[in-house]
Amino acid sequence: MKLGIIGLPQAGKKTVFEALTKRFEEGFKNEDRMETVTVPDDRIDKLSAMFEPQKTIYAQIKYFFPKKQESVTEKDVVYNNIRDCDALIQIVKNFKTYPDEKISPYQDFFQLEQELILADLITAEKRIERIGIDKKRGKPVDNKEVSLLQESLKLLEAEKPIRTAPEISEARELRGFTFLTAKPKLLLFNNEDEDENIPSFKDKIDENAMVLRGKLEHEIMQMPEEEAFEFLKEFNISDLAMDRVIKKSYDLLGLVSFFTVGKDEVRAWTIKKDTAALDAADVIHSDIKKGFIRAEVVAYADIIKAGGYPKAREAGTVRLEGKTYKVADGDIINFRFNI
DSSP states (O other): OEEEEEEOTTSOHHHHHHHHHTOOOSSOOOSOEEEEEEOOOHHHHHHHHHHOOSEEEOOEEEEEEOOOOOSHHHHHHHHHHHTTOSEEEEEEEESOSSTTOOOOHHHHHHHHHHHHHHHHHHHHHHHHHHHHHHHHTTOOOOHHHHHHHHHHHHHHHTTOOGGGOHHHHTOGGGGGGOOGGGSOEEEEEEEOTTOOOOOGGGGGSOOEEEEEOHHHHHHHHTSOHHHHHHHHHHTTOOSOHHHHHHHHHHHHTTEEEEEEOSSSEEEEEEEETTOBHHHHHHHHOHHHHHTEEEEEEEEHHHHHHHTSHHHHHHTTOOEEEOTTOBOOTTEEEEEEEOO
């Protein structure tokens, strides 16, 4: 799963990307960058301490930072580069670059939103035009696709992103178009070092939003671990915004984790919410899905409360589930299968 980082010039995109991924580069290289990051999860830490495995493997997601665009033509290239992203993170500048600067965070947000809406509007209009030509030539037409495209146009013409209508943005017939405004989006307000306030216009938009102090956290991420710990303690910072952004990214994608545990490995497996046990087994190995018999399941809270797997079994919290069981976030599963 991949999230694309977007924003207007000087919003702090590179700063945020590097703080999130802990990958720092001197100067500015005008090229696409992508990094895989570990999703912080206290549950994995506690399970690892309980089972003392040889390996501990966390869930992961990817962040994509497209190269800088200089012109309208190059913007089209950037938009094409982020079309295969599963979600977007828009960095909104909430600090002053120059003393006399009058551009507001809302103007920053709205300008980029309008660019994305326009890009989708062009895509939808071109497809409808193509369908009209095919229809005149006697080619078969998917009426459901046409209807969804027309509904998308209505939203875009009203300056509304497609994601505001889940019945359209999640429709199977439109997935191939990779509409930019159909993707889930997280707004990150990039504030001054001492400013933790969220802009007042947040209540006027239907967006997930968070505040971070990008420059400050970028500096912290480059400190030696002991120095960073002392810095956080001195400034009474309980947790880094970047960790919360990573967790929020995971949630934004509609993802949950289930775990497999043992002496060899404690591991988090990433699935979509409400995934059936049979399909969760396939994430581990296709052979497990083919030979699926039952899923032996215990909730994370129950195994922690019991103090281990054997005691959870004695307490009766370990249960057997079938193929259609919807895996819950935090389930610890041992798949029984036979090939």
